Amino acid sequence: MRKKLAAAMAAAMMATTALGGMTVSAGEQQEIVIWTFVQTHADYFEWVTSEYEKLHPEVTFTIEVMENVALQDRMIVVNSSGGEESPDLVDIEQNAFSRYMTEETMMFQPLNELMERDGILDKIVEARLQLYSWNDNYYGLEHALCPVTMAYRQDLFEEYGIEVPTTWEEYKAAAAAFAEHDIYMGGVRDMSIEMPNELRALLIASGEDYIGEDGTVNITDDFKSVTEDYRDLQNDGMFYTYETDEEMWAMMAENKIATYFAADWAAGWLRDNVPEQSGKWKMAPYPKYKEDSSAVGVSGGTGLCMSKYSNADQETLWDFMKFAMVDKDNCVKRYELVSLYPPVYEAMEECNTPIEYYGGQNLGELWQSLAEEIPAQRQADWKTTFMETFSMNAFDYMEGNIDTDEFCVLITEAVDDFNASK
Amino acid sequence: MKKRKIMPYLFISPFFILYLIFGLYPAVSGVFLSFQDKAGQFTFANYQNVFADARFHKAISNAFFYMLGSMFIILPLALGAALMLNSRYMERKRGFVSTVFFMPNVTSVVVVGIVFKLVLRTNNGLLNIMLDTVSGGRLGPIKFLKDPDWALFSLLIIGTWKFFGVNSLYFLSGIQGIPSELGEAARIDGASRWKEFRYITLPLLKPIAKFITFICIVGSFSIFGEVLTLVGNSNAVGARDSMLYPMVYLYNLMFKNVKMNQAAAMGYVIAVILLLITGVQRWLFRDKE
Structure with a gap:
């Protein structure tokens, strides 16, 4: 009897395993x-x-x-x-x-x-x-x-007579102009902690992503220049930098932030966090870093x-x-x-409806018009190493303990070490 | 008769079965993994990589710093609190204060991390606001979590808040286990309070102190949740790896860098380091003739 029971159980287990x-x-x-x-x-x-x-x-x-x-x-x-x-x-x-x-x-x-x-x-x-x-x-x-475009406070730009920037140089000039009125141009995650998403979006839009077309690390002069711009905007107090997201929303609620880079999935965050600013925000294409840069980022x-x-x-x-x-x-x-x-191209048209929060602006139309320009987000197996090394040394970079070249060498060496260890 | 012999084993078998499956098997399997390359071939390279890894050295040195901080900041504070709780002035409030002391220990590590992030952040962090108020604006905001020189102390602040209470309760239980006749006899012989503490209380607290320092050592090398909550879901583990601790690095190596074999080797190296430290600790706490 015991043998039969054991055989039946074994058969059941085998059948379960086989079926699985x-x-x-x-x-x-x-x-x-x-x-x-x-x-x-x-x-x-x-x-x-x-x-x-x-x-x-x-x-x-x-x-x-x-x-x-x-x-x-x-x-x-x-x-x-x-x-x-x-x-x-x-x-x-x-x-x-x-x-x-x-x-x-x-x-x-x-x-x-x-x-x-x-x-x-x-x-x-x-x-x-x-x-x-x-x-x-x-x-x-x-x-x-995931198109990244620039949300901006139309009322603040009008109030202070500042042009909405279409190029990166204009963006920096507008930042300086807003700083005179004690208003931050943007709110970004503190770069002394890690690379802000906005910086990578700008690099990608500029065609200067740190992942090259062939999947190798791509540190160009423009990469360095964009990174320096971000460092200076933060250190000169033109960006409000935060450690926790709530800080930025509080600052935004006080009408202290003029622009906000947002992908489609983040466009609604403004409505959720500063609903009282409905009708004051508009969305514009991404400020171009160079003539041939894309007018849209991606994140x-x-x-x-x-x-x-x-x-x-x-x-x-x-x-x-x-x-x-x-x-x-x-x-x-x-x-x-x-x-x-x-x-999906054929679905875009039907998603293009006016958005009340953005003063009735049709964000879908803007995104659709930029769809062909959307740059690629490249992937590399060394990406984690790159980001880890960036974060590890970012504080020293922001504090001026190391310069841009030294910062980039540290990152490149870490990626090379990773590749050598494969 | 036969049944009677089997029954005790049956009763204790659940623990051993679970231990075999979830304890011993993964541990032994980890040893094999640590000596294999990706293709499953035998190699020492994983251990060589661990020993040559500057980030691993940093993680270990951070853990050492935290361990020393725990021993020389948290434990003396806890002992002082235990002595205070044991005094006759606290007799009626002891239950309430003990409960308050114990609460941080049962607070979820995630909650602790989130709350302390708000306390320690640079802009409008509670601690910076307090410092600003107290100093009349002379103390600029301190980058508690960003500045590598402060990040280590910040974690100690969190550790002190979380573990000070429970350690003081351990000490309190030790103090209450000391026969009161010994103190009375010493006082009759003219011993001062300090001498009573130095020559009676402290030596008799040795067993409990041995246990607490052991917990401190193991805890320092096992910090994980606090750091993960403070740094969030990012690649950052503090400037200059100031918040890189052995378990955090092991986790990152295993799951973010997917270097499983090296992570297994690292786990065993950490275990050996812990064994060595606890060996030294046992030697320091040995009973002298």
Whole structure:
């Protein structure tokens, strides 16, 4: 009796193990697990999965929301354990993508063939796909266009008779003019702590991103010049620099900040944090650093990626990815639900509506007009090392203990060391 | 008869099963990992890299600084507070004060980090506002979290707030365990308060002091949550790595830089360093003839 029981249990365990590793085919009942790290994306997934389930009753979804760092750490653990408990689809925040850019850690399915087959490359702003590319393969579909433009206080510019800047030189001149009235030109995260997002956006717009086209570190004279400008704007008190976000909103509420660089996903933060300033803000293109610079920056981004450890049918996963991320109507619905401006060309037009907070300005039209100019956000596996070294030495740079050249040498050497250790 | 012999083992088996799965297996597996390269080949390179890594040295020196700060700032303060709590003037308030002292210890490390970020920040930080008010504007805002020379002290301020109370309760329990007859006898013999403390209280507190310093040493090398909350989700761990502590670096190496094998080696090097320090501590606290 005991032997029979043991045999039955062993058989059950083997069957469970075997079934657990089996790939599900199209048309079969299957459950797709999606991991995301932000509630707005989860809200959209809740809606879009329910729509998909109506069309495909054989497919059900489970959406798990967790904090971003926890999600990325869990992905590393999943990969280390050979795919145990892997989600089928996962939102990867662009900053974390560099973790996966090695043979050992790349745990997503390349999407090139599927994209080419279904003509996706023509439908999405290509720069938004490069965020999730490695070794000539695309691994993710982007949620948002992420154009960085300049929000500005129209009333303050008019009150002090200052022209809205269209170039970086004009921007610095306006900063000096506002400083005379005890008003900061912008609010940025303190550069003595880490590289502000706004600085990277400016570097990218200027074509001087620290990640070169070939993926190597790219420290140019213009990179140094832009970095110095940021340092001086901060040290000369023309930028309000903060350690915690609340500080900046408090300063903004006191009408002490004239401009704010914002991507589409952050444009609503003004409305949420300084609602009383409704109608006073307008949005303008990015001040150009050089004649050939882009009039739009880029910041942030999240790509929906397909886990290579997924047992679900790949065609079903891809079909859902297209449905959620490329389908025109769903992209428009996403904009309505969570204000993420679509990187999909055909969906842009329908998202272009006047925004009351910005005095009825049609932000969508502005972003659409700049879509073709959106620069690429490049990725490199040494990005974490670059940022760590930047942060480590930024205080000394800002305090004048080291000059720009020394600062850049320290960063370049750290990246070289990283590359040598690979 | 046979059943009776098996039962005790069955009762204690859950702990050992869990320990085998979640304690021993990962530890042993970590040793193998630390001696492997990415391809799984045997190598010493991970240990060589750890020993040659300037950032690792910095993390260890930060932990040493914190450890010394804990021993020479937090523990004397805690001992003083324990002596005060033990005095007859505090007899009726002891329960209340002990509860207040213990509260920081049960406060979530995330909450502590967030609150102290607001207290220590440069612009409108509570501490800077207080310093400004007290000094009449002569003391400019101090960059508690940004300036590398201040960042180490800032973490000690947080550590003092969080651990001072619980350590004073440990000391209090030790003091209350000392037979009162010893003090009475000393006083009859004409011993002053200081001599009573120096020759009776302090020596008899040795076992508890040994325990507390051990906790301090291990705690100094295990700082993690406070730093992670203070620096937020960024690559920054303080200017000149002033907030880089062994566990923070190990975590970053494992999850941000994805150098798993080197992180495993680092874990074992930290464990050996801790063993050495606690060995010295045990020797210093040994019973002398």
